Amino acid sequence: MELEKNNYITEPGDIEKLKQDLPEDEILYDLSELFRVFGDTTRIKILYTLFESELCVNDIAQLLGMTQSSVSHQLRILKTAKLVKFKRDGKQMIYSLDDDHVRSIIALGLEHTEE
Amino acid sequence: MELEKNNYITEPGDIEKLKQDLPEDEILYDLSELFRVFGDTTRIKILYTLFESELCVNDIAQLLGMTQSSVSHQLRILKTAKLVKFKRDGKQMIYSLDDDHVRSIIALGLEHTEE
């Protein structure tokens, strides 16, 4: 039988201190939620098509060889995450990137994967 | 009945041109795969704990109130994605962030969510 012993690098008190340094659960949840949106091939592809020009739903679907329905579903998720915005033009909805974070986040991701 | 008509913003030929500008499928898949790793609350939390100091598995588990098994499973995914690295110290495995992309990607993500 062992007596009390502590092989940990951190002292037991340190754990408590580190725990307090963590951001609130809600913030970390929102953060992971954002990345989850980027974490799907279809959505990444959609975002990429919008890098160059704004496009309507049908164009995106054709470009990616996907159904209109599937693209529309995914656009909704991208809208909710404020990654794309849209305007109406007659019967069509024209989608475009919402802000420059999209570009920079994807660029950073590429830097990592390309290593 | 309508005659042939084209309401699209893009000309039919443009679609083909845009299609060629898209990166290869594999690159986009790897990219979404990377973000999928960030897209889980547990893994984001683990990464965050490693922002301040390197830690062993048990410390991380205590810090986050999770089981050792669950943390270990997630660490494996983070290892595979080259987001964390580790060294052995006796019986313990000491984990730390693998490169600075982790910090910058998370920082960018926070910028977006905090808006």
Next chain:
DNA sequence: CTTTCATATGAATAATTGTTCATATGTTTC
């Protein structure tokens, strides 16, 4: 070499999620 401690891993389960199909909403044209 047996026990203990720290971590890893495999299988099973539960929950989440992307796509499809059918249909609804909304706009334009006649």
Next chain:
DNA sequence: GAAACATATGAACAATTATTCATATGAAAG
């Protein structure tokens, strides 16, 4: 107002995945 077109949306199904439980590996201590 009816028909045609563009997009959105709800339900169902299939696939992916995070956690748990049990157990395996591997190191240190006696």
